[in-house]
Structure formats: C-alpha cells, structure tokens
Amino acid sequence: MKRISTGVEELDRALEGGIPQGSWVVATGEPGVGKSILCIHFAYAGLRAGDPVVYVTTEQEFRDVMEQAKQLGMDLAQYAAYNIAWRKEPEELPEIVVIDIFGLLKVARQLTERAREESPEKVRRYAALSIDTLIEAINEAYKILAVAGERGTPERHVRLVIDSMSAFWVDKPVMARKYSYQLKIATHRDNVTALLTSQYAPTTRQAYGFGLEHIADGVIHMWMDEVETAKEVRRWLIIKKMRMTAHETKAFKVRIESGRGLVLEKIS
Template identity: 65%
Template sequence: MIKSREGSTTKIPKKEIIHRISTGVSELDRALEGGIPKGSWVAITGEPGTGKSILCMHFAWAGIKAGDPVVYVTTEAEFRDVLKQAKMFGMDFEQYRILDISSSKQYQEANPPHIVVIDIFGLLKIARQISSTDEEGKKRFHYALSIETLIASINEAYKILGVLREGSKTPQKHVRLIIDSISAFWADKPAMARRYSYDLKVATHRENVTAYLVSQYAMTTKSTFGFGLEHIADGVFHLWMDDVEKTKEVKRYMIIKKMRMTNHVRKAFLVEIEPGKGFVLTPLG
C-alpha cells in the first residue's frame, strides 16, 4: 500500500507470476530466466546440421521427466531414427509409452501413452479420414502435408493422450507440441507460409500447450523458408554455423532472437553437440 497526501491508499499491482517450461538445456533455461513462458510458440530456425532436431529431443525429454504428455510431429526423419539418436545423448525414450498415430495398436484410456508420434504415414492416415464427399458426390481430398491435416492430427493426438474434456479444445493438462519441421507444410507454396502459420496458431494455440516449431533456412538465401512464422511466434531460437569451406571446421552458434513475457540473454552461444550430453551451450563474451 502507498499512502497519498490526502490520506487515501493506492494498491500496488502484484507482479504477475510467469509459469516457465524447461527447455531441457540448463544453460538455455538460465538464459531465459528459468525457462520458456508457458503457452509460448517457439520457432527454431536455422540451416541443416545446426542442431535443431536435437534441441527438440531435449524439450520432449524434459517434458516426459516433468510429467508432460508430448505430441511429436516429425516430417524430416522416421521416429525410430529420432529414438536412436536421442539414446546417444542420454535420452532413452523407449522406457516410456510411445504410440505412433499411424499404427493399428490400441491404447488404453486408463493408461495413455507418454508420447504420440505423428510422422508422414500418420498424416496420410488422418488425411484419408478427414477427406469428404460434397453434395454433388465429388470427393474432397486432403493432402498429408496440409495445415488442415496437421491440425486434425494434433487434435487426434490430444484425444489419445486423454487431455481433453468433453466439448473442450483446450487440454486440461500441459502438453508439449513439437513440429519438426513446419516448413514441410508449405514447401510447395512458401509464399503461403504466413497465412498457414496464422491458421495453425488460431486452431491449435492454447494456454496449456507450449510448442517448438522447426523452420528450415534456405541454403541459398540464408533466410527462413517461407515468410511469416517468426512474426507469429512468441520466441525465436536461431542457429547457424560458420562457412565450413572457409573455416575448414564445423562451428555452431545459437542466439535467442526474441522471447515474449520474459527477459533473456542477448548474446550468442557457442553450440557443441556431445555424446552422452547432446546440446551444450557456452556463452560468448
């Protein structure tokens, strides 16, 4: 309370508590004052080989350890390869319940999986399910790599995880969503990236969902493949490497370009990818 000259009092507004979600990388958490603000959409941008997918593995692993269900969309690699690589970095996902949405394997509502995987085959399965016939009898097909199919697949994953109440679109439990990579959904129409990004965010952004969205950088222009994702994202982790033809070695870097609702370190980090540890950050300067 603050007392005014007239004797009245004014309440000092309480500082809003920010619930933070661990990235699974301790140095990155410290750089974000404890982690990502809950409900944020984080774009992970960079050229191939900079460690974007490994950063996603850490995020998923931290989620499972914290008791958060995970929806893992992978268009760049088969999930079994993700599992093998993660194991090399000390993350053994196979000790937890994993359900591939494309499989015919049944799940028990009383014992839902920890991770629901959506790969290209899962997207194709959902695309067939949501295809429809109009009043004139014409078939309306959905493509596997369409935003409509992606949205339907994510909603199906929420049902499998058992995090939706009847008639609700907002998970009642915090969920970690990973899409690696989002660029695949506008690969044939990069000019539509901004619209597709907005469509996806309107349909799936929820306070109880924190998301990693991987965006590839074009090797020729060194810019995001498709314009728009960085604008609608709450945070951007950008990764890059030195020109290997000049340096004759691989040196990777990362910088937090933006993050809403929190302060963050503004200087870049040197990135090392180490066996048994995975993504290791060292502050520069």
C-alpha cells in the same frame, strides 16, 4: 508465470528459467545446426517432468528420433509411445503421441473419405503434408491425451513438437504465414507449450517461408559459420525473441556431444 524447461540447462538460464508456459517457440536455421536435437531435449525434459508430448516428425521416422536421442543420452524408449498411424486405439494413456508421415497419410485419407461422404460429386482430396491434415492430426493427439482435461480434473501441461513446419509449405513458401496463423488458431491452448522448427535455405539465408516467425512468441535462431572459410563446423545459437522474458541477448557457441546433446557456451 510458469516456466517450461527447454531441456538444455544453459538455455533455461538464458531464459530466466525456461519458456513461458503456453508459448509457441520457433527454432530456425539451416540443416545441421541442431534444431532436431533441441526438439529432442525439449520433449525429453517434458517426459521427465511428467508432461505428455505430441511429437510431429516429418523428416524422419520416430524410430530414428529415438535412436538419435539415445546417442545423446536421452532414452525416449522408456516412455509409452502411441503412433496415430496405428490401427488399434491406445489401451492406456500414452506419454508420447507420435505423428509421423504415416500418421499424416492416415488422417489425410480419413479427411478425404469424410469429404467424399459429404459431397460425392466434388471430392476434396487432402494431402498428408497439408496444414488441414496437420491440424486434424494434432487435435486427434490432444483428444488421446485429454488435453482439454476431463470434467473435474485439472488440465495437464502438454508439450507439442513440430519438426519441421517447412515440410508443409515446401512447394509454396508464400503460404507460410497464412498456414502458420491457421495452425496456431486451431491448436493453441494455454496448457500447451510448443516448439516448432523451420528451415532456412542455406544459400540465400532466406527463411523458407518467414511466416512462422510472425506467430511465434519466441524465436531461437541457430546457424553455422560458412564452412568453406571456417574449415570446420562451428555452430551458434541466439535467442532473438522470447515474450515476457529478459533473455540473454548474446549468441552462444554450440557443441553437440555424444551422451549429452547440445552444450551451450557463453561467448566472452
């Protein structure tokens, strides 16, 4: 079985070399625990290995993702990025296809336009942060990257990052499970390994829609000690689940370092 590097050395070691190819891994946790940084590591490791990346970012512009990455010693700017919000089609095969809020808005508008043509009496309006829009956008990115493989050429391994999924059910957390299923059915491919993030409500520790974990082949949970008691930010990470893997079952202490990113330390 092919293992896909997470980009964090200690985490790969804890996963018998990495995530099994084709898996959908969910990173859960409250704000500030390092989920977005884990996504950056995963994407960067892919680019370095020659894997194209589909990067969905709902919480910040990709420019900010690149800036954060640079601070942590990962230069994403050296790779050819194409934003699906751009008017012009890509001239060459990009290495990163970015889907941000502007790209989702554009796709939502296209879907609404298509719906208008199909039934002008009763037009279905698509929202940017809807699961149907997300699915369409990801499939468009797959098309751009020729994920299915051209005739005669072998399929390439592609990485999919969605940071975060919570944005798609923020006003209806009960839909999380259904939306997660829909998304996985429509965008899962054997040659696509995915990392998706999901936010936990910090007060209740309730998953902001627990649904995503039901479709996950792997769950990496991150948290921090209650800061008022600890009087410092103390971060932790644990692998709750990883299919086909005898993974480390103990938590890691997590540090975030400039020029380096996530540093995991085994607890003794």
